[in-house]
Amino acid sequence: xxxxxxxxxxxxxxxxxxxxxxxxxxxxxxxxxxxxxxxxxxxxxxxxxxxxxxxxxxxxxxxxxxxxxxxxxxxxxxxxxxxxxxxxxxxxxxxxxxxxxxxxxxxxxxxxxxxxxxxxxxxxxxxxxxxxxxxxxxxxxxxxxxxxxxxxxxxxxxxxxxxxxxxxxxxxxxxxxxxxxxxxxxxxxxxxxxxxxxxxxxxxxxxxxxxxxxxxxxxxxxxxxxxxxxxxxxxxxxxxxxxxxxxxxxxxxxxxx
Amino acid sequence: xxxxxxxxxxxxxxxxxxxxxxxxxxxxxxxxxxxxxxxxxxxxxxxxxxxxxxxxxxxxxxxxxxxxxxxxxxxxxxxxxxxxxxxxxxxxxxxxxxxxxxxxxxxxxxxxxxxxxxxxxxxxxxxxxxxxxxxxxxxxxxxxxxxxxxxxxxxxxxxxxxxxxxxxxxxxxxxxxxxxxxxxxxxxxxxxxxxxxxxxxxxxxxxxxxxxxxxxxxxxxxxxxxxxxxxxxxxxxxxxxxxxxxxxxxxxxxxxxxxxxxxxxxxxxxxxxxxxxxxxxxxxxxxxxxx
Numbered sequence: 353x354x355x356x357x358x359x360x361x362x363x364x365x366x367x368x369x370x371x372x373x374x375x376x377x378x379x380x381x382x383x384x385x386x387x388x389x390x391x392x393x394x395x396x397x398x399x400x401x402x403x404x405x406x407x408x409x410x411x412x413x414x415x416x417x418x419x420x421x422x423x424x425x426x427x428x429x430x431x432x433x434x435x436x437x438x439x440x441x442x443x444x445x446x447x448x449x450x451x452x453x454x455x456x457x458x459x460x461x462x463x464x465x466x467x468x469x470x471x472x473x474x475x476x477x478x479x480x481x482x483x484x485x486x487x488x489x490x491x492x493x494x495x496x497x498x499x500x501x502x503x504x505x506x507x508x509x510x511x512x513x514x515x516x517x518x519x520x521x522x523x524x525x526x527x528x529x530x531x532x533x534x535x536x537x538x539x540x541x542x543x544x545x546x547x548x549x550x551x552x553x554x555x556x557x558x559x560x561x562x563x564x565x566x567x568x569x570x571x572x573x574x575x576x577x578x579x580x581x582x583x584x585x586x587x588x589x590x591x592x593x594x595x596x597x598x599x600x601x602x603x604x605x606x607x608x609x
Numbered sequence: 610x611x612x613x614x615x616x617x618x619x620x621x622x623x624x625x626x627x628x629x630x631x632x633x634x635x636x637x638x639x640x641x642x643x644x645x646x647x648x649x650x651x652x653x654x655x656x657x658x659x660x661x662x663x664x665x666x667x668x669x670x671x672x673x674x675x676x677x678x679x680x681x682x683x684x685x686x687x688x689x690x691x692x693x694x695x696x697x698x699x700x701x702x703x704x705x706x707x708x709x710x711x712x713x714x715x716x717x718x719x720x721x722x723x724x725x726x727x728x729x730x731x732x733x734x735x736x737x738x739x740x741x742x743x744x745x746x747x748x749x750x751x752x753x754x755x756x757x758x759x760x761x762x763x764x765x766x767x768x769x770x771x772x773x774x775x776x777x778x779x780x781x782x783x784x785x786x787x788x789x790x791x792x793x794x795x796x797x798x799x800x801x802x803x804x805x806x807x808x809x810x811x812x813x814x815x816x817x818x819x820x821x822x823x824x825x826x827x828x829x830x831x832x833x834x835x836x837x838x839x840x841x842x843x844x845x846x847x848x849x850x851x852x853x854x855x856x857x858x859x860x861x862x863x864x865x866x867x868x869x870x871x872x873x874x875x876x877x878x879x880x881x882x883x884x885x886x887x888x889x890x891x892x893x894x895x896x897x898x899x900x
Contacts, residue, residue, distance in 0.1 A: 388788075389788045389790060390758045390791060438703055438786075440703070440706075489621065490655070491654050491659065492702055492782070493653075493655060494654055494655050520654055521654045521814045521854045521855065522816070522854060522855055522856040523854030523855070524653070548789070587788055587789050589792075591859070592863060592884075593859075593863060595885060596884070596885055599885070599888035600888070602892045602896075603891070603895075605870055605872070
């Protein structure tokens with residue numbers, strides 16, 4: 353479980369709070385999505401969850417480990433993997449297969465086991481044909497797929513996806529989401545999905561809405577989207593279906609997605 | 610400004626051997642885009658969309674075939690590339706990677722200064738561009754381009770293209786990373802470009818965005834054009850959408866769903882407000898009938 357308690361955060365030499373007293377728990381048996389307008393604090397929040405940023409006030413515990421505890425830093429980062437929006441920020445190696453091996457090497461995985469894991473991931477992500485290609489010659493979408501694959505390879509317990517599908521075509525997006533949710537079922541990895549696509553959140557059990565550094569809504573996605581007016585005010589995209597709820601109900605055609 | 614490609618193929622030859630192998634990134638593409646058109650370029654990830662648009666202003670020159678801009682063959686007139694790049698501006702994915710000046714003013718003025726455009730002309734153009742993009746000129750001009758939100762960075766990048774006064778604007782995945790308001794603002798801005806007669810070419814995976822913005826769709830797969838026609842022809846061909854790894858726009862999907870339920874809705878509708886208005890009117894008419 354990740355436990356967030358009275359979390360406050362402001363960047364050095366500023367006074368305004370980017371995160372303002374956030375309290376919540378993320379359990380191991382749920383898939384969570386987070387939405388928020390640009391500047392709502394969602395990226396800062398996600399970086400607090402794996403200790404990339406430390407709280408200005410309050411605490412974050414990952415499986416009981418406080419992110420403030422320097423000695424537990426590596427352990428926490430291996431527990432909470434992170435896939436960034438822009439894969440160029442993440443990719444460091446000269447070939448696709450080396451990129452996948454990179455994180456495993458850093459974790460000190462024995463060579464034979466590492467090779468097997470790399471093969472498995474190449475297959476799982478359909479990247480075998482690119483294995484010796486330089487990541488820089490992949491398309492934007494393919495790079496994102498690779499960045500995901502490299503994090504999956506390290507088998508963390510939680511994975512934060514910071515808008516991982518924004519550059520992918522709808523088919524690949526679907527494939528990534530499938531992979532994310534399969535991992536939840538099969539390997540017990542808890543996905544924490546930050547996204548701008550409201551339809552994607554309908555696949556998770558819980559949707560958290562952030563605005564101005566505060567949690568304003570937290571519940572089942574289909575219930576959260578009932579609050580169309582509030583979501584419009586804070587600039588959150590609502591699936592078109594929810595905007596048609598009133599006439600559809602009157603016509604007897606409303607079904608909760 | 611007319612863009613014409615004749616049998617264009619491109620193969621990446623630099624870099625490692627494995628990639629410079631047998632595959633053309635784009636192959637035998639012949640298309641023509643007339644002045645004032647609004648065109649969407651779509652297709653699966655890795656289908657060659659970004660490679661294709663880099664041919665429109667000579668950032669890439671074809672391995673074989675011809676690119677003609679207003680009849681000028683780019684391969685034969687390399688000296689005119691500078692002029693053509695001013696007229697056809699490309700806004701790339703993650704444009705902020707190209708930022709390097711200390712202030713937004715200097716960043717946006719960089720291109721026109723290189724052309725020795727007088728400073729007061731630059732400033733006027735910049736104020737106009739900022740206004741069109743909804744950025745406050747006084748507030749932003751002295752700030753660092755690196756301390757902006759995602760949406761603001763994107764708008765500064767667009768401003769630095771607009772001050773060159775291009776005839777054609779090409780956007781590569783402009784909605785990626787933007788939030789709801791950011792996308793809304795972008796849509797309004799693109800609609801403004803239609804009012805002033807610019808040519809707009811949008812590369813995007815966001816079919817909702819494409820369906821609302823363009824008239825014509827060009828679809829690539831494995832480096833080749835597999836469709837070129839009106840958006841309605843494109844979005845109503847479910848088999849084609851599947852082949853191209855793409856999804857039906859959400860509003861169109863709802864319209865089809867409701868028609869399947871026997872609701873008599875005009876087809877197609879791509880935007881939510883007209884669909885909502887139509888349904889509400891339908892409900893009201895029925896209420897009146899029942900009374």
